[in-house]
Amino acid sequence: MTSISKLEPRRAFLRKIRDPETGEVIDNGLCLWFPGPHSFTGEDSVEFHVHGGPAILTKLMQALSRLQVHPALPGEFTRRAFYNNKLDLTEVEGLADLIEAETEYQRKQALLQADGILRKLYNSWRKVLSESVASIEAYIDFGEEDNIESDVVQNAHQALGQLMRELKEHLADGRRGEILRNGVRTVIIGEPNVGKSSLLNHLVQRNAAIVTPIAGTTRDVIELTANISGYPVLIADTAGITEDIRDIVEAEGVRRAKSHAENADFVVVMVDALKCATSGMTWKDYIREYLSLLGIQELMATIGRERFIVIANKKDLLKEEEKRHFDDAETVLVSCRTEDGFQDLLRSLTDRFSNICGNPSAECPTISQARHRNHLDQCFRHLHKYFELCAHEQHDMAIAAEEIHKAMRELGRITGHVSTDEILDIIFKNFCIGK
Numbered sequence: 001m002t003s004i005s006k007l008e009p010r011r012a013f014l015r016k017i018r019d020p021e022t023g024e025v026i027d028n029g030l031c032l033w034f035p036g037p038h039s040f041t042g043e044d045s046v047e048f049h050v051h052g053g054p055a056i057l058t059k060l061m062q063a064l065s066r067l068q069v070h071p072a073l074p075g076e077f078t079r080r081a082f083y084n085n086k087l088d089l090t091e092v093e094g095l096a097d098l099i100e101a102e103t104e105y106q107r108k109q110a111l112l113q114a115d116g117i118l119r120k121l122y123n124s125w126r127k128v129l130s131e132s133v134a135s136i137e138a139y140i141d142f143g144e145e146d147n148i149e150s151d152v153v154q155n156a157h158q159a160l161g162q163l164m165r166e167l168k169e170h171l172a173d174g175r176r177g178e179i180l181r182n183g184v185r186t187v188i189i190g191e192p193n194v195g196k197s198s199l200l201n202h203l204v205q206r207n208a209a210i211v212t213p214i215a216g217t218t219r220d221v222i223e224l225t226a227n228i229s230g231y232p233v234l235i236a237d238t239a240g241i242t243e244d245i246r247d248i249v250e251a252e253g254v255r256r257a258k259s260h261a262e263n264a265d266f267v268v269v270m271v272d273a274l275k276c277a278t279s280g281m282t283w284k285d286y287i288r289e290y291l292s293l294l295g296i297q298e299l300m301a302t303i304g305r306e307r308f309i310v311i312a313n314k315k316d317l318l319k320e321e322e323k324r325h326f327d328d329a330e331t332v333l334v335s336c337r338t339e340d341g342f343q344d345l346l347r348s349l350t351d352r353f354s355n356i357c358g359n360p361s362a363e364c365p366t367i368s369q370a371r372h373r374n375h376l377d378q379c380f381r382h383l384h385k386y387f388e389l390c391a392h393e394q395h396d397m398a399i400a401a402e403e404i405h406k407a408m409r410e411l412g413r414i415t416g417h418v419s420t421d422e423i424l425d426i427i428f429k430n431f432c433i434g435k
């Protein structure tokens with residue numbers, strides 16, 4: 001009988017697995033030995049691959065429990081990996097996102113994060129902060145009389161200024177990483193009977209690799225997830241949104257359409273093509289009037305073209321010459337009945353979503369969570385405060401330098417260098433058992 005720790009590390013061996021007390025064979029299975037620190041958790045680990053029947057598992061668990069082994073809690077492996085410095089918090093969160101990823105671009109972003117793209121970035125910033133504050137404090141301790149401020153402090157200020165510029169750029173990302181992680185919140189608005197429900201059904205049925213009703217956590221709604229060319233799109237299916245906005249001219253309908261549009265990442269404005277073509281108005285005039293009827297003409301003028309699309313539906317009802325009415329780059333003419341125009345629609349939607357979410361890449365790390373953004377905002381504010389304090393005539397360098405320490409702590413909260421049990425509990429409780 002060999003002890004598993006005598007096996008060559010990280011290789012699978014087919015062995016008889018025996019009860020350590022009685023010597024009875026439990027099963028024939030694969031055994032792997034991962035001595036720490038070269039394991040996922042950093043601790044000594046073993047893996048048994050056995051035939052999955054309940055009797056085998058019960059017997060194996062009984063044998064293991066005599067060795068003071070207990071079944072892993074949700075996220076326990078990852079939590080141990082975190083405590084043993086194998087992963088920082090951004091990597092832990094990346095791993096959780098990777099497991100949850102439903103679309104191709106979500107997978108890409110999560111994998112980059114799990115592989116340490118944010119850890120490297122934020123650690124490099126923490127290093128700049130710690131080196132700068134060390135120089136500044138050395139100056140406070142030794143240099144103030146000798147007037148060496150010019151060099152050491154100026155270099156530190158240059159580094160801090162550069163860091164602030166990088167932070168600012170990182171924060172001004174249009175929230176694309178967060179939108180990609182959470183899904184593009186989309187609303188379809190338009191007059192009754194233009195075809196909103198038909199479009200919704202098409203988007204969800206045709207392009208949804210996964211259609212999951214997710215109970216909204218903050219709002220009491222069901223959200224349908226459509227996977228459109230690898231981008232996750234959340235179409236809220238509340239009474240308020242998919243229900244036709246009846247009596248649209250009345251204040252309540254308008255208010256509702258407006259508030260849905262304002263709170264969305266992406267707005268689909270839907271128009272009845274036949275009604276428009278036979279209105280006697282030009283397309284531009286018709287749309288202007290239509291948007292104003294919905295109460296969103298100002299909003300549409302300000303949100304940027306990648307944030308909305310105008311779809312003219314019921315193309316099948318148009319005569320050939322009427323179709324020319326819609327020769328406009330901003331509009332897609334479709335028929336939900338015949339699916340005519342859906343290729344174009346898909347291309348236009350993909351184009352818009354790639355603008356909103358970006359394409360995750362190693363060169364350009366993006367913020368993926370509001371939690372990170374909050375700490376980065378705070379970090380920026382402390383640095384700003386530092387320079388403000390330094391600008392005062394009679395400033396106390398030691399008090400100002402405290403702001404740099406605070407900025408550092410904010411970055412530490414993102415990576416987990418500074419953490420509280422509450423934060424860790426929130427992050428790890430969402431993990432599945434066995435990870």
Ligand code: GDP
Nearest residue numbers: 192193194195196197198244313314335336337
């Ligand atoms: P909503 O009120 O905006 O949600 O519109 P619906 O999706 O419920 O559609 C209203 C009516 O228009 C239904 O009778 C649909 O069958 C019809 N409809 C939807 N799309 C088309 C289309 O492309 N062509 C034609 N001819 N009828 C359509």
Ligand code: ZN
Nearest residue numbers: 196197242244
């Ligand atoms: Zn409807």
